[in-house]
Amino acid sequence: xxxxxxxxxxxxxxxxxxxxxxxxxxxxxxxxxxxxxxxxxxxxxxxxxxxxxxxxxxxxxxxxxxxxxxxxxxxxxxxxxxxxxxxxxxxxxxxxxxxxxxxxxxxxxxxxxxxxxxxxxxxxxxxxxxxxxxxxxxxxxxxxxxxxxxxxxxxxxxxxxxxxxxxxxxxxxxxxxxxxxxxxxxxxxxxxxxxxxxxxxxxxxxxxxxxxxxxxxxxxxxxxxxxxxxxxxxxxxxxxxxxxxxxxxxxxxxxxxxxxxxxxxxxxxxxxxxxxxxxxxxxxxxxxxxxxxxxxxxxxxxxxxxxxxxxxxxxxxxxxxxxxxxxxxxxxxxxxxxxxxxxxxxxxxxxxxxxxxxxxxxxxxxxxxx
Numbered sequence: 001x002x003x004x005x006x007x008x009x010x011x012x013x014x015x016x017x018x019x020x021x022x023x024x025x026x027x028x029x030x031x032x033x034x035x036x037x038x039x040x041x042x043x044x045x046x047x048x049x050x051x052x053x054x055x056x057x058x059x060x061x062x063x064x065x066x067x068x069x070x071x072x073x074x075x076x077x078x079x080x081x082x083x084x085x086x087x088x089x090x091x092x093x094x095x096x097x098x099x100x101x102x103x104x105x106x107x108x109x110x111x112x113x114x115x116x117x118x119x120x121x122x123x124x125x126x127x128x129x130x131x132x133x134x135x136x137x138x139x140x141x142x143x144x145x146x147x148x149x150x151x152x153x154x155x156x157x158x159x160x161x162x163x164x165x166x167x168x169x170x171x172x173x174x175x176x177x178x179x180x181x182x183x184x185x186x187x188x189x190x191x192x193x194x195x196x197x198x199x200x201x202x203x204x205x206x207x208x209x210x211x212x213x214x215x216x217x218x219x220x221x222x223x224x225x226x227x228x229x230x231x232x233x234x235x236x237x238x239x240x241x242x243x244x245x246x247x248x249x250x251x252x253x254x255x256x257x258x259x260x261x262x263x264x265x266x267x268x269x270x271x272x273x274x275x276x277x278x279x280x281x282x283x284x285x286x287x288x289x290x291x292x293x294x295x296x297x298x299x300x301x302x303x304x305x306x307x308x309x310x311x312x313x314x315x316x317x318x319x320x321x322x323x324x325x326x327x328x329x330x331x332x333x334x335x336x337x338x339x340x341x342x343x344x345x346x347x348x349x350x351x352x353x354x355x356x357x358x359x360x361x362x363x364x365x366x367x368x369x370x
Contacts, residue, residue: 028088035085039078043070064125069117076110083107104164112157119149124335193228196245200225203249210257211235214243219256264320264337267358274314274353279305281351286318289343296320296333 047062066073083103089096123146206212206222212232213219218241220234230248232241274282283303290296300321307314322333341357348355 024088024091028085031085031088032082035081036078039081040074042073042077043067045077046073065118065121068121069114072110072114072117076107076114079103079107079110101165105161108157108161108164112153115153116150119153120146124331128332128335128339192246193244196247196249197225197227199249200230200245205253206255206257210255213254213256215251215253262322262334264322264334266318266320266341268316268318268355269358270314270316270353270355272314272354273307273309273312274305278353279314282316282348282353285347285351286316286344289340289347290320290337296322296337 043066046066050062050066086096086100086103089099200206208222208224211219211221214232218232218234219236220232220241223231223233223240225245227245229242229244232243233239234241268282282305286303287301290301300319302319304317304319305314306317320337322337345357
């Protein structure tokens with residue numbers, strides 16, 4: 001039973017019980033308002049279901065997966081309930097046929113977006129630990145899996161929407177294929193430019209405003225990405241360099257702007273003055289716990305131990321540098337560093353060294369050297 005059949009069943013049930021004398025458009029407005037009100041409590045309903053069927057870990061699952069994306073749950077829940085409310089408008093055939101495709105599209109997009117965000121949260125929270133349990137190193141391949149999952153979710157959403165609107169997707173793709181072959185012979189050069197443009201917009205190796213370096217050594221700022229070419233303002237002469245998009249898609253381009261570098265400051269306060277032997281042990285544990293982390297620049301790691309005889313304590317200031325090419329990769333490396341912090345804590349406690357780790361860890365954006 002699809003969503004439309006379910007909506008019809010619910011509508012007929014209500015009509016037969018209480019609402020036979022009330023105009024359907026009034027009922028639609030009432031249930032649309034109720035859908036908006038009830039949709040706000042979708043995260044709470046999800047939390048209740050999780051707690052009901054997972055008593056021990058329910059709160060942890062909710063806090064890690066659901067709580068960070070509550071807004072997405074609210075939007076998806078509200079749109080699903082609104083789609084059920086459309087059943088009251090079936091008597092107004094023209095209005096129903098006009099609104100139904102838009103509502104189905106909105107529900108499909110919201111559910112697909114929710115699934116994508118939920119998968120991302122799962123990977124961030126549980127995926128890293130799961131990979132490590134199998135003895136694998138965590139690297140940017142995890143981001144590739146996220147991209148593949150998003151493509152699959154998007155494909156399922158497109159197929160679902162096409163089926164709900166009785167669109168012959170296979171025939172449509174076949175017709176596009178035949179038409180594409182004919183066009184390719186007629187305008188091969190133009191197609192190369194357009195395909196290059198599509199690649200640049202989908203892959204987004206650079207965007208207007210970013211600084212890039214081309215294979216011939218030209219360095220400049222991207223001013224615009226057009227349908228046929230990309231315009232680059234050179235740094236030295238301030239001239240305008242125009243490069244066809246087909247070449248930009250094939251070249252190896254250095255994106256200087258996206259060379260992200262984040263400085264991480266971590267402070268450990270020890271409840272005693274550490275002697276030279278203990279200081280060496282602390283430094284060894286920190287280095288061993290972070291050197292193997294993917295995306296951490298080990299050559300830039302700095303550990304400073306400061307003794308305070310008056311307070312009978314020692315403070316350790318640890319500076320890391322995280323390197324990444326995108327916000328997603330930076331977030332992944334931050335998660336790895338959090339796990340490394342836990343590892344450092346366990347090792348120090350294993351040696352009986354009492355300390356306090358200051359929260360939160362400080363992240364400072366550091367510009368890359370051009």
